[in-house]
Amino acid sequence: MDVDxxxxxxxxxxxxxxxxxxxxxxxxxxYTGRSPDDRFIVLDDKTRNTIDWGKxxxxxxxxxxxxxxxxxxxxxxxxDLFVFDGFVGSDKDTRLPxxxxxxxxWQSLFGRNxxxxxxxxxxxxxxxxxxxxxxxxxxxxxxxDGTRSNVFIIIDLTRKIVLIGGTQYAGEMKKSMFxxxxxxxxxxxxxxxxxxxxxxxxxxxxxxxxxxxxGKTTLSADPNRNLIGDDEHGWSDNGTFNFEGGCYAxxxxxxxxxxxxxWNAIRPGAVLENVVxxxxxxxxxxxxxxxxxxxxYPLEFIPGAVIPSVGGHPKVIxxxxxxxxxxxxxxxxxTKEGAMYHFMSGYTSKLAGTERGxxxxxxxxxxxxxxxxxxxxxxxxxxILGEKITQHNTVVYLVNTGWSGGPYGVGxxxxxxxxxxxxxxxxxGKLDNVKYNHDHLFxxxxxxEVSDVPPEILDPKSTWEDKELYNSSARKLSEMFVENxxxxxxxxxxxxxxGPKL
Numbered sequence: 001m002d003v004d005x006x007x008x009x010x011x012x013x014x015x016x017x018x019x020x021x022x023x024x025x026x027x028x029x030x031y032t033g034r035s036p037d038d039r040f041i042v043l044d045d046k047t048r049n050t051i052d053w054g055k056x057x058x059x060x061x062x063x064x065x066x067x068x069x070x071x072x073x074x075x076x077x078x079x080d081l082f083v084f085d086g087f088v089g090s091d092k093d094t095r096l097p098x099x100x101x102x103x104x105x106w107q108s109l110f111g112r113n114x115x116x117x118x119x120x121x122x123x124x125x126x127x128x129x130x131x132x133x134x135x136x137x138x139x140x141x142x143x144x145d146g147t148r149s150n151v152f153i154i155i156d157l158t159r160k161i162v163l164i165g166g167t168q169y170a171g172e173m174k175k176s177m178f179x180x181x182x183x184x185x186x187x188x189x190x191x192x193x194x195x196x197x198x199x200x201x202x203x204x205x206x207x208x209x210x211x212x213x214x215g216k217t218t219l220s221a222d223p224n225r226n227l228i229g230d231d232e233h234g235w236s237d238n239g240t241f242n243f244e245g246g247c248y249a250x251x252x253x254x255x256x257x258x259x260x261x262x263w264n265a266i267r268p269g270a271v272l273e274n275v276v277x278x279x280x281x282x283x284x285x286x287x288x289x290x291x292x293x294x295x296x297y298p299l300e301f302i303p304g305a306v307i308p309s310v311g312g313h314p315k316v317i318x319x320x321x322x323x324x325x326x327x328x329x330x331x332x333x334x335t336k337e338g339a340m341y342h343f344m345s346g347y348t349s350k351l352a353g354t355e356r357g358x359x360x361x362x363x364x365x366x367x368x369x370x371x372x373x374x375x376x377x378x379x380x381x382x383x384i385l386g387e388k389i390t391q392h393n394t395v396v397y398l399v400n401t402g403w404s405g406g407p408y409g410v411g412x413x414x415x416x417x418x419x420x421x422x423x424x425x426x427x428x429g430k431l432d433n434v435k436y437n438h439d440h441l442f443x444x445x446x447x448x449e450v451s452d453v454p455p456e457i458l459d460p461k462s463t464w465e466d467k468e469l470y471n472s473s474a475r476k477l478s479e480m481f482v483e484n485x486x487x488x489x490x491x492x493x494x495x496x497x498x499g500p501k502l
Contacts, residue, residue: 098130337492
């Protein structure tokens with residue numbers, strides 16, 4: 001089916017409505033974000049010693065998976081299903097042929113938007129290596145099926161199947177397949193990354209790492225640069241490549257002035273998730289349904305998007321963090337060892353709505369700036385990162401898009417225009433020759449000037465009225481960093497020493 005047919009069918013089946021932008025508006029019901037506690041990886045000989053088991057990666061028995069798969073097959077017998085065949089990965093040497101099976105037309109459209117669409121010739125020769133079976137109307141029975149709740153997202157890396165049920169939140173499909181890629185690619189010598197990527201007029205590639213809500217999509221959708229992708233990439237010996245064929249951007253408080261690329265991408269063919277529609281018009285400021293409002297659209301909806309979505313070796317890497325404590329500097333430069341430290345730490349704040357139960361920002365450490373999607377131990381990925389930085393002389397910056405002048409509830413979120421100005425200065429080399437001050441507590445080098453950014457913004461302490469309260473808050477975060485890093489064993493001293501100091 002093409003886009004128009006899927007939209008028409010979704011409307012006929014009352015799965016959604018077409019709004020004033022021409023895009024399809026849908027409501028995902030009870031679940032408006034990912035369900036991390038309901039996500040599992042099947043335990044078997046392939047995964048036993050290769051997965052970083054624990055709070056993020058939960059084990060699921062192989063026999064239970066087999067029984068659940070058979071139940072789902074029986075459930076969908078004689079039901080209308082939607083099948084999409086495509087790829088994950090723009091690099092033809094490493095891309096993964098996939099099949100996505102859905103029981104909702106709009107979810108099939110989502111898959112078509114987010115995964116890579118094959119050409120007619122590629123479709124003729126397409127043989128899926130991995131299958132995603134996402135049946136929203138099928139719910140598990142925990143006592144019988146071994147799940148935690150009626151919702152489940154289960155990855156079987158041996159059978160090469162992902163089972164999803166009980167939730168209509170479409171992001172589970174793309175994130176589960178990216179987790180699969182993030183497991184497979186290190187075996188091929190490729191560095192998998194939870195990041196966005198763009199390319200400048202001179203062909204310089206840049207990467208943006210960060211969890212949902214840190215500005216990864218917004219800051220990489222730059223009118224002066226061409227977008228490679230907004231969420232998941234690989235870095236091979238050939239350069240950078242996108243995993244997906246579309247974007248899944250946050251819409252809360254979306255404005256045409258601040259985010260014109262995303263605003264203009266909301267048009268026929270796009271899918272709006274959980275955005276309140278009043279009299280046919282989307283209201284991006286209304287968070288009644290969730291803070292995690294989203295839009296899914298093909299990459300080509302962004303003007304100048306790079307297709308096929310590949311680039312060179314990155315000249316600059318930006319780590320994005322949303323510090324809810326309001327004490328990290330808005331931009332600082334990292335050494336290679338500092339980059340490995342902060343990559344392994346992955347400090348940020350989970351923002352409201354991105355996961356069930358998150359009502360306000362919560363400070364967290366998410367390894368590799370994407371622990372839910374990076375199934376191997378963090379050290380595996382950090383080692384490859386360090387090697388790539390050395391090999392290609394890449395410069396890394398830590399950018400705080402969170403709060404300034406105080407913590408969440410007291411201070412204010414750093415303005416997008418300031419964050420964009422700082423990122424632009426980093427990407428264009430304007431920060432290469434400015435003066436830096438060293439923050440001894442956080443062990444960071446902070447530029448003293450950035451074009452179009454008030455100098456006082458660069459020093460977080462100067463934005464706080466109560467300097468002593470800043471000192472105590474900064475020390476608290478430093479202690480959190482140190483305590484969190486203790487979980488990593490046998491780390492080289494130069495990496496260990498690159499983090500905050502007590």
